[in-house]
Amino acid sequence: xxxxxxxxxxxxxxxxxxxxxxxxxxxxxxxxxPGGQAGVNHADGPAVLYELSFPEPExxxxxxxxxxxxxxxxxxSMRMSTASPGRYARHEFAKNVFEVRAFDGxxxxxxxxxxxxxxxxxxxxxxxxxxxYKVFGDRVDGTYLGIDGTHAHLNMxxxxxxxxxxxxxxxxxxxxxxxxxxxxxxxxxxxxxDPLTFTxxxxxxxxxxxxxxxxxxxxxxxxxxxxxxDHAPTFRVxxxxxxxxxxxxxxxGDVERIVTEMVTVFxxxxxxxxxxxxxxxxxxxxxxxxxxxxxxxxxxSSPGALRTRHTRLLGAVSHEFFHVWNVERIRPxxxxxxxxxxxxxxxxxxxxxxxxxxxxxxxxxRAGLADLENxxxxxxxxxxxxxxGPGRQFRSAVDMSxxxxxxxxxxxxxxxNWGNFFISxxxxxxxxxxxxxxxxxxRGATDEDEAARKVTLDDYMQLLWQRFGRAGGAxxxxxxxxxxQADANAALAELTGDQVFADDFFDxxxxxxxxxxxxxxxxxxxxxxxxxxxxxxxxxxxSLSFGRGGGRLTTPVxxxxxxxxxxxxxxxxxxxxDGRPLSSERRLEAVLGDLSAGARVSLVxxxxxxxxxxxxxxxxxxxxxxxxxxxxxxxxxxAQQRFRDEWLGSKAGx
Ligand SMILES: [Zn+2]
Numbered sequence: 001x002x003x004x005x006x007x008x009x010x011x012x013x014x015x016x017x018x019x020x021x022x023x024x025x026x027x028x029x030x031x032x033x034p035g036g037q038a039g040v041n042h043a044d045g046p047a048v049l050y051e052l053s054f055p056e057p058e059x060x061x062x063x064x065x066x067x068x069x070x071x072x073x074x075x076x077s078m079r080m081s082t083a084s085p086g087r088y089a090r091h092e093f094a095k096n097v098f099e100v101r102a103f104d105g106x107x108x109x110x111x112x113x114x115x116x117x118x119x120x121x122x123x124x125x126x127x128x129x130x131x132x133y134k135v136f137g138d139r140v141d142g143t144y145l146g147i148d149g150t151h152a153h154l155n156m157x158x159x160x161x162x163x164x165x166x167x168x169x170x171x172x173x174x175x176x177x178x179x180x181x182x183x184x185x186x187x188x189x190x191x192x193x194d195p196l197t198f199t200x201x202x203x204x205x206x207x208x209x210x211x212x213x214x215x216x217x218x219x220x221x222x223x224x225x226x227x228x229x230d231h232a233p234t235f236r237v238x239x240x241x242x243x244x245x246x247x248x249x250x251x252x253g254d255v256e257r258i259v260t261e262m263v264t265v266f267x268x269x270x271x272x273x274x275x276x277x278x279x280x281x282x283x284x285x286x287x288x289x290x291x292x293x294x295x296x297x298x299x300x301s302s303p304g305a306l307r308t309r310h311t312r313l314l315g316a317v318s319h320e321f322f323h324v325w326n327v328e329r330i331r332p333x334x335x336x337x338x339x340x341x342x343x344x345x346x347x348x349x350x351x352x353x354x355x356x357x358x359x360x361x362x363x364x365x366r367a368g369l370a371d372l373e374n375x376x377x378x379x380x381x382x383x384x385x386x387x388x389g390p391g392r393q394f395r396s397a398v399d400m401s402x403x404x405x406x407x408x409x410x411x412x413x414x415x416x417n418w419g420n421f422f423i424s425x426x427x428x429x430x431x432x433x434x435x436x437x438x439x440x441x442x443r444g445a446t447d448e449d450e451a452a453r454k455v456t457l458d459d460y461m462q463l464l465w466q467r468f469g470r471a472g473g474a475x476x477x478x479x480x481x482x483x484x485q486a487d488a489n490a491a492l493a494e495l496t497g498d499q500v501f502a503d504d505f506f507d508x509x510x511x512x513x514x515x516x517x518x519x520x521x522x523x524x525x526x527x528x529x530x531x532x533x534x535x536x537x538x539x540x541x542x543s544l545s546f547g548r549g550g551g552r553l554t555t556p557v558x559x560x561x562x563x564x565x566x567x568x569x570x571x572x573x574x575x576x577x578d579g580r581p582l583s584s585e586r587r588l589e590a591v592l593g594d595l596s597a598g599a600r601v602s603l604v605x606x607x608x609x610x611x612x613x614x615x616x617x618x619x620x621x622x623x624x625x626x627x628x629x630x631x632x633x634x635x636x637x638x639a640q641q642r643f644r645d646e647w648l649g650s651k652a653g654x
Pocket of ligand 1 (some may be wrong): 319320
């Protein structure tokens with residue numbers, strides 16, 4: 001974090017004047033809605049006004065005017081973010097900014113100096129600065145800015161510049177759609193009487209508030225809070241797509257099922273700052289696949305359509321909505337306060353993203369939106385990725401989490417070797433969530449006082465919610481009580497009343513390199529974990545592109561795989577195995593099908609035009625499958641059926 005981080009100042013203020021700030025903000029909310037220079041927050045200075053317009057949407061740029069008054073005499077330093085909450089790599093949003101100008105309160109033009117790549121300093125003002133720029137954006141997803149004739153899709157760090165020293169001030173945002181277009185706004189920003197004017201209590205909230213301006217379709221519904229019947233937040237689905245109303249009806253109905261099922265995990269909804277939560281979905285051929293969580297909204301984007309991808313798109317809904325609790329409010333200290341000018345490495349993403357991934361799948365299953373076979377296939381695929389991932393030997397789930405700035409939508413010009421160095425914290429964390437859930441359930445079931453001691457991962461998430469998420473924050477958009485890994489470990493010990501169990505889990509599976517022994521856990525649910533292809537041999541699942549000369553290795557070979565130990569590497573072309581030419585994937589499979597594990601055979605390959613021969617030992621295919629007793633023609637025992645129902649059955653009565 002840099003000394004000029006906007007949020008460092010905010011954190012200090014929160015501690016010192018937390019309550020006063022809330023009162024001041026409450027007054028501001030209750031008073032006249034801010035417009036122009038109105039809406040003074042006495043604690044923090046006048047609101048910063050953002051005016052966004054789209055004079056030539058077909059050319060994909062936005063005009064931004066930022067007006068800040070009541071400034072001290074020193075130069076105002078304006079910044080473009082280089083990080084976006086929920087996106088862990090560094091992004092150079094400033095590269096798309098052009099035609100930067102600045103004026104004082106009397107309209108006199110000033111001379112902004114670009115002192116760093118994402119920083120413009122404005123000196124010589126009269127206490128007011130009107131800072132204007134254009135910003136280009138042609139990517140529709142959860143990270144960037146995308147503008148065209150049909151919409152403006154804004155992720156705020158990619159769109160809005162902000163002033164150092166005025167981060168705690170509220171902001172007013174006015175959207176001016178292009179002439180003749182009936183664009184409306186979907187956002188978590190606070191609404192006002194004017195449908196195109198919104199406010200944010202501070203910069204933190206502003207930058208966390210994406211917006212979609214378009215003629216989107218819309219549905220909304222309410223879901224009663226299980227803990228408080230008087231609390232029924234509104235959920236809004238704003239959909240920009242090429243499809244039909246009927247597709248939206250079905251989608252919104254399934255989103256409601258997800259929301260209804262998911263809240264049972266935590267027992268209650270948070271108090272959404274504006275009383276509602278917004279799903280912003282852009283399912284368009286021009287969109288890129290992405291999904292990004294925010295405090296009171298999420299952005300979902302895909303080039304796929306509801307017509308063909310309905311179920312897959314619901315997976316992203318389920319994952320992102322779990323973030324309402326886990327990450328947006330149950331938040332690692334490593335991500336709070338968020339630094340918009342640097343990467344935010346976090347060792348807890350196995351929990352923040354990985355457990356969210358597990359629940360994303362689990363809730364679809366519980367809500368009746370996924371079939372068991374697919375859910376089991378997904379779980380075993382995650383388990384295999386971790387079991388067989390070479391990176392597990394020298395990095396832990398915590399280490400992998402900290403690599404996010406290199407791997408989460410990060411770009412590299414040079415070749416990388418992530419297949420060997422990295423296992424996604426989404427995947428590893430998913431297997432830890434799954435494993436911990438089953439370990440807890442088995443543990444409870446074998447205990448003498450079964451009913452009293454039985455706890456599940458739902459109970460663990462609920463405890464984390466009570467301890468860390470529920471308190472909320474005195475400053476909207478800021479998490480008051482973020483957690484550390486030690487906190488998560490202590491909570492597990494508290495939940496189970498078993499410090500040894502908790503320490504063992506963290507030592508072996510979170511900080512260590514062990515893989516949970518899943519087979520006996522699944523067996524309790526009448527599920528069988530077994531070799532996927534008994535008797536089949538493999539070379540280490542290489543990525544091969546077959547051509548006339550054989551199969552070219554297109555990615556680095558896996559450490560420790562038969563190919564690796566035979567000394568071949570990316571770009572080598574596999575010509576023949578055991579004397580038989582490898583002209584296609586099918587030929588390779590046929591050769592492997594005729595060999596048995598442990599067979600030592602000759603491999604001919606070409607490297608940069610030179611023909612080479614080596615000896616290779618084929619191994620048994622180590623991949624697993626997870627099947628239900630029913631698939632094997634058996635019936636689960638009543639105990640297995642009960643275990644499975646308690647784990648995978650709806651808690652919301654769906
Ligand atoms: Zn996520």
